[in-house]
Amino acid sequence: DTAVSQTPKYLVTQMGNDKSIKCEQNLGHDTMYWYKQDSKKFLKIMFSYNNKELIINETVPNRFSPKSPDKAHLNLHINSLELGDSAVYFCASSQDSAAGDYNEQFFGPGTRLTVL
């Protein structure tokens, strides 16, 4: 029944490693997102995908790369992990929004990434 799911929930890894976080939604939405929540709880959008096309990329280092095999999945790959990458990463999905009609985003449970 889970609407937006992410795996793993916790990820602990060494600096320099490469890791992936998976996200799946069963809501039939056509847009998916990745957000980063830092230690001060500030949430910032990283990417969004609409119909398998990247439509937002907010000054995120190119070590981060989203991969969308289909409309229901948006995975996040991170290369050469750094200490500053430690955060909670949220996946979200929504119907595509339009002028005057902005749709709410449904969030996954989050993945807490710790880089040692």
Add this chain to the structure above:
Amino acid sequence: AQKITQTQPGMFVQEKEAVTLDCTYDTSDPSYGLFWYKQPSSGEMIFLIYQGSYDQQNATEGRYSLNFQKARKSANLVISASQLGDSAMYFCAMSSLQTGANNLFFGTGTRLTVIP
């Protein structure tokens, strides 16, 4: 550029009382959407309520209402009859056509504590 401001880092309210969480925004776009999300200590992000910039009436969802004052650019969340389970972080967020209708910008959040 868009900006969302939540000036109350923390708020306390007595159980069964009402509480108002402040949110002001700054945008030059005439079309935008305003959202409130709740993040309990378990970490998930829960959508609460939405207000469109062209909506004539203030949004309401159960015990939640949004006090939308367009001229003052404020979108305060009112929680009536507070319950212990309302203790959480609350985030105000905005989307606008100018910055991409799907792009959600968040405020820094307000931590609400409900006192028994």
